[in-house]
Amino acid sequence: MAAEVLSKYYGVNLMKEYTTDGKVKHICLDEEDINEKLIQKLGNKFGAYRKKWDAAQNLEKTSDFPLFLQLDINQDCNFQCPHCMLAHEGDIKKYFSAETISEKEYEELIDEAAKYDCPSISLQGTNEPLLSKNLETQIEYAKKNGFIDIMINTNGSALTKNRALKILKSGLTRIRFSLDAVTEEVFNKVRLGGDFKKVIKNIEVFIDLKKELRQELPVIGVNFCVLSENEHEKDSFVDYWKDKVDFVSIQTFTPPTPEKKWNEFYPKKEKKENFNGFKCPQPFQRLVLRNRDITPCCAWYSRELSLGKVGEISLYDAWNSKEMEDLRRLHSEGKWHENPTCKKCVNSIFRLEEFSEGNIEQTKIINFSK
Ligand SMILES: C[S@@+](CC[C@H](N)C(=O)[O-])C[C@H]1O[C@@H](n2cnc3c(N)ncnc32)[C@H](O)[C@@H]1O
Ligand code: SF4
Numbered sequence: 265m266a267a268e269v270l271s272k273y274y275g276v277n278l279m280k281e282y283t284t285d286g287k288v289k290h291i292c293l294d295e296e297d298i299n300e301k302l303i304q305k306l307g308n309k310f311g312a313y314r315k316k317w318d319a320a321q322n323l324e325k326t327s328d329f330p331l332f333l334q335l336d337i338n339q340d341c342n343f344q345c346p347h348c349m350l351a352h353e354g355d356i357k358k359y360f361s362a363e364t365i366s367e368k369e370y371e372e373l374i375d376e377a378a379k380y381d382c383p384s385i386s387l388q389g390t391n392e393p394l395l396s397k398n399l400e401t402q403i404e405y406a407k408k409n410g411f412i413d414i415m416i417n418t419n420g421s422a423l424t425k426n427r428a429l430k431i432l433k434s435g436l437t438r439i440r441f442s443l444d445a446v447t448e449e450v451f452n453k454v455r456l457g458g459d460f461k462k463v464i465k466n467i468e469v470f471i472d473l474k475k476e477l478r479q480e481l482p483v484i485g486v487n488f489c490v491l492s493e494n495e496h497e498k499d500s501f502v503d504y505w506k507d508k509v510d511f512v513s514i515q516t517f518t519p520p521t522p523e524k525k526w527n528e529f530y531p532k533k534e535k536k537e538n539f540n541g542f543k544c545p546q547p548f549q550r551l552v553l554r555n556r557d558i559t560p561c562c563a564w565y566s567r568e569l570s571l572g573k574v575g576e577i578s579l580y581d582a583w584n585s586k587e588m589e590d591l592r593r594l595h596s597e598g599k600w601h602e603n604p605t606c607k608k609c610v611n612s613i614f615r616l617e618e619f620s621e622g623n624i625e626q627t628k629i630i631n632f633s634k
């Protein structure tokens with residue numbers, strides 16, 4: 265769908281649509297420019313990685329090792345945002361294991377990735393990354409071992425000035441603060457457990473310190489996940505932040521679990537579309553570490569597609585396994601509905617049963633990755 269149409273759809277002008285996973289749409293100020301800026305700053309290697317990323321978005325396997333590692337290795341958080349799975353204890357138990365990896369295992373994973381020049385990593389999953397005391401050393405270790413794009417999303421609550429300084433010096437490339445609100449009143453509804461004034465202050469301090477240190481990186485963004493509780497603040501959110509940060513993301517709500525109906529969370533103004541030809545790019549881009557399981561994607565229930573556990577299979581072998589090749593082929597051929605997990609995932613994200621009266625395979629869906 266053309267960006268202009270989506271801009272109209274969200275009522276936000278001059279914003280571009282992008283997706284990194286083919287499922288969740290982001291409407292973003294300047295996302296393409298950000299990548300251009302990073303290419304200028306970080307050089308040819310970054311440009312080559314972005315080219316490969318674009319090819320992966322178009323379902324090409326561009327190398328013998330994933331382009332992106334996503335680490336979802338614990339579920340620690342100090343907030344309970346109602347739209348996030350972490351506010352729903354039963355679901356956490358169902359979709360995540362209580363396992364994690366040790367620092368030594370983290371380093372071994374990075375060492376393996378370094379052998380294949382893996383370019384990008386997210387050190388946060390379904391958790392709050394700043395609660396980890398090891399975050400800065402982990403970023404530094406990834407940077408030292410050749411990762412050129414290192415990113416986190418954070419709720420911003422634990423970003424003291426001291427922490428901000430360490431993060432700024434660590435080698436992080438991108439940081440995105442999830443806010444979902446402009447006013448304290450709405451923040452208190454959608455970011456349960458958070459202190460609005462403190463979070464805003466922390467972000468302002470981080471922005472000022474970056475300026476003081478004359479650093480270009482990390483690029484700083486803010487995120488607004490559109491929900492029924494906050495949709496009326498979306499435009500003022502963009503207006504408030506657009507000149508203060510490098511990018512603003514407006515994110516679509518995706519249901520945390522496929523079994524329940526999450527109707528009360530969807531924004532009222534959301535337009536229902538008929539979609540066409542979904543093909544998931546994630547198995548062409550990334551491996552996601554879910555607790556100790558190496559999985560092909562960030563679907564909450566990706567453990568159902570586990571390729572093996574850390575210590576049992578290497579990242580290289582997982583990436584080049586028959587299971588991964590089969591999954592890639594399935595998506596290349598547009599047959600996602602033949603895999604029960606993908607069928608559940610695509611159905612729940614695009615609400616296909618509502619559109620198709622249960623005949624999911626016949627439903628037309630958009631390929632956001634193109
Ligand atoms: C799971 S959080 C983890 C990082 C950090 N705790 C934070 O809030 O940014 C990552 C992002 O997912 C978003 N998120 C959580 N639940 C979501 C949902 N059901 N649909 C879409 N985005 C969601 C959050 O708003 C946040 O921007
Ligand atoms: S702060 Fe992030 S991880 Fe924590 S509950 Fe909210 S969205 Fe989920």
Ligand code: SF4
Pocket residue numbers: 544545546547560561562563566600605606607609610
């Ligand atoms: S479950 Fe299938 S469709 Fe969903 S993200 Fe994973 S690979 Fe893609």
